[in-house]
Amino acid sequence: xxxxxxxxxxxxxxxxxxxxxxxxxxxxxxxxxxxxxxxxxxxxxxxxxxxxxxxxxxxxxxxxxxxxxxxxxxxxxxxxxxxxxxxxxxxxxxxxxxxxxxxxxxxxxxxxxxxxxxxxxxxxxxxxxxxxxxxxxxxxxxxxxxxxxxxxxxxxxxxxxxxxxxxxxxxxxxxxxxxxxxxxxxxxxxxxxxxxxxxxxxxxxxxxxxxxxxxxxxxxxxxxxxxxxxxxxxxxxxxxxxxxxxxxxxxxxxxxxxxxxxxxxxxxxxxxxxxxxxxxxxxxxxxxxxxxxxxxxxxxxxxxxxxxxxxxxxxxxxxxxxxxxxxxxxxxxxxxxxxxxxxxxxxxxxxxxxxxxxxxxxxxxxxxxxxxxxxxxxxxxxxxxxxxxxxxxxxxxxxxxxxxxxxxxxxxxxxxxxxxxxxxxxxxxxxxxxxx
Numbered sequence: 546x547x548x549x550x551x552x553x554x555x556x557x558x559x560x561x562x563x564x565x566x567x568x569x570x571x572x573x574x575x576x577x578x579x580x581x582x583x584x585x586x587x588x589x590x591x592x593x594x595x596x597x598x599x600x601x602x603x604x605x606x607x608x609x610x611x612x613x614x615x616x617x618x619x620x621x622x623x624x625x626x627x628x629x630x631x632x633x634x635x636x637x638x639x640x641x642x643x644x645x646x647x648x649x650x651x652x653x654x655x656x657x658x659x660x661x662x663x664x665x666x667x668x669x670x671x672x673x674x675x676x677x678x679x680x681x682x683x684x685x686x687x688x689x690x691x692x693x694x695x696x697x698x699x700x701x702x703x704x705x706x707x708x709x710x711x712x713x714x715x716x717x718x719x720x721x722x723x724x725x726x727x728x729x730x731x732x733x734x735x736x737x738x739x740x741x742x743x744x745x746x747x748x749x750x751x752x753x754x755x756x757x758x759x760x761x762x763x764x765x766x767x768x769x770x771x772x773x774x775x776x777x778x779x780x781x782x783x784x785x786x787x788x789x790x791x792x793x794x795x796x797x798x799x800x801x802x803x804x805x806x807x808x809x810x811x812x813x814x815x816x817x818x819x820x821x822x823x824x825x826x827x828x829x830x831x832x833x834x835x836x837x838x839x840x841x842x843x844x845x846x847x848x849x850x851x852x853x854x855x856x857x858x859x860x861x862x863x864x865x866x867x868x869x870x871x872x873x874x875x876x877x878x879x880x881x882x883x884x885x886x887x888x889x890x891x892x893x894x895x896x897x898x899x900x901x902x903x904x905x906x907x908x909x910x911x912x913x914x915x916x917x918x919x920x921x922x923x924x925x926x927x928x929x930x931x932x933x934x935x936x937x938x939x940x941x942x943x944x945x946x947x948x949x950x951x952x953x954x955x956x957x958x959x960x961x962x963x964x965x966x967x968x969x970x971x972x973x974x975x976x977x978x979x980x981x
Contacts, residue, residue, distance in 0.1 A: 673834070675881035676843040678873040679760060684851030687757070688723045691855065691970040693935040693943075693954030694764065694962075695727070697735020697782060701958040702744070705967035708980055711748070711757075718751035724850055725752065728935035728954050729764025729857035729898070734961025736781025739789055742840065763846045763876065764857040764935060765898040768891050770831045771838050771880050775824070779961070783823025790826035834882030842880035845873045846890075846897060852930040853972060859903040859934055861919045864890065865926045872897070903951055904937030905944055917947035924950060931977070933970060943968045943979045952977065 690709040695702040706712035711720030727745060732738050742761075749759035766777065797806045810825065812818045830837040847869040848855040856864070864872065867890060875888040890896045901908035902916045910916065920932060931950050938957035942965075945952050954970055957963030968981040 673881060673883045675874070675878040675883045678843055678845040678877050680845055680848060680870045680873050682724060682758065682760070682848070682850040684724060684853075686974070688720075689850055689853060689972040690720070690723055690725045691933050691952075691954050691972075692725070692727045692967075693956060693969075694730035694938070694959065695735075695741060696730055696733055696766070696959035696961050697738045697741065697779065698959040698961065698964075699735075699737035699740050699744075701960065701964075701967060702741050705958060705969055706744075706748070708967050709969040709971065710980075711752075711759075716744070718748050718755065718757070720752060720755075720757050722756035723752070724757060725759045726848065726850060726855050726933075727759075727761045728855055728933060729762045730766045730935060730955075731761065731764070732770050733766040733777035733782070734779065735959050736779050736785060738782055739785050739837070742837070746840070760848060760850075761844045762848055762855050762857055763841065763844055763891070763898060765891075767841055767844075768876075768887065768898055770827075771833060771841070772887070773828070773832055775827060775831075778827060780817075780820055780823075783827060784819050785823075786826040786830060787819050787823035790822065790829070833880055838880045838882075842877040845869075846876045847872055849927060849929060852928065852975070854924065854927065854929045854932045856932065856934060857898045858896070858900045858936040859920070860897060860923050860932060861895075862923050862926065864897055865923050869927070898936070901937055903932070903934050903946070903953070905939065905946055905953055907939055908937040913946055917950070920947055920951060930975070938962055938965075940965075942981065943970060945977075949977070 690711055692702075692705045692709060695705065703712070703716070706725075707714065709720075709725065711718065711723055711725050713719040725748070731741050731745075745759055745761050752759050769777070794806060794809075809822070812821050829835050832838060846856070847860060847864060849869065854860060867888075872888060872890055875884070876891060878884045879887040891898050893899065895902065902910065903920065904910060905913075924930065924932060931952060933952045933954055935953075935955040937953065938955050939953050940957070940963070942956055943952065943954055952970055954968075956968050957965045958967045966981070968979055971978050971980050
């Protein structure tokens with residue numbers, strides 16, 4: 546879909562339906578397009594309408610969800626405030642155009658800020674801070690369990706947790722000192738993302754009291770949502786965001802009085818009210834500095850637990866050279882709103898949350914030797930024996946490669962993918978086995 550931005554600069558670019566495969570601009574891999582076709586369920590749309598929004602008279606944006614659609618349009622007005630809103634609306638529709646758009650956005654923001662400061666007093670300097678994610682964990686003989694992509698499917702997530710013997714039927718932690726790692730992509734394609742995020746946070750609190758731990762690694766869909774790419778959010782997920790926002794609003798009214806709480810925006814006649822409010826709520830929750838973005842900022846992008854490395858899609862020497870902790874810190878700073886853009890390592894086609902090089906036959910990889918050599922160099926450099934990834938659904942179940950140094954945990958459990966029976970990876974005393 547084509548998007549054109551007007552004054553102060555003009556740029557037209559294409560936003561393909563490539564969320565499953567990553568940023569798609571010239572030079573990106575067409576060999577994996579079959580995965581895009583398979584994974585385009587539950588998409589969302591943003592479209593233009595002529596309904597008032599706040600005090601802006603020259604820009605009007607109406608957001609609506611429609612399964613199977615994916616387009617966005619903008620009319621850019623003349624004022625600074627309008628252009629700022631246009632940029633935010635564009636970001637909230639998609640960011641898959643990649644570095645070109647991000648660079649232009651930053652340049653535009655600088656120009657607008659300079660013009661605005663000539664007219665108004667400069668605001669006080671930002672005091673935003675970002676967390677320092679956990680990057681290394683000493684396993685110290687404890688049991689290690691890994692769960693792959695769950696994509697918003699609460700029931701399947703609960704089944705995987707029970708299968709891994711870390712959660713009982715009552716929803717409480719029973720794993721003792723087990724270390725549990727979820728390998729990313731909690732978001733998108735399913736209706737219960739916030740509930741799953743909350744469940745993992747609650748289990749982490751319980752596990753730490755028993756000497757265990759629960760950690761969640763960023764997947765490409767976490768990165769996409771903080772970028773504002775909501776194409777793979779379902780109508781149910783928008784509804785969940787709307788209900789969460791309304792619950793918080795009711796609590797504010799009880800505490801402050803309705804007259805002291807901002808009213809809900811006017812809802813256009815031709816859109817679903819829950820979806821409309823859900824899109825606005827999702828934007829506020831997941832864009833940098835939003836409540837859920839801040840919670841996710843504490844999660845690592847790359848994690849090493851004992852001699853096992855976790856990354857959603859893969860690592861190589863470039864990741865090692867960058868530094869696992871440096872990468873985690875830079876992603877956290879961006880999600881927290883401290884820095885303007887994410888590190889390139891989470892945007893690049895061959896990056897840590899996007900590469901398909903370690904996805905095996907299901908990713909169209911026919912010769913692993915080169916990829917295995919790259920992986921071996923990286924693992925040896927950090928003193929690790931194996932890498933566990935998600936990202937590419939394995940239709941035949943959890944698989945391994947590179948002589949046991951690579952394990953693929955994503956089996957497509959979400960009903961937004963295959964709805965497959967859950968499988969998890971268990972490592973005890975260095976021995977890896979699949980629980981199914």
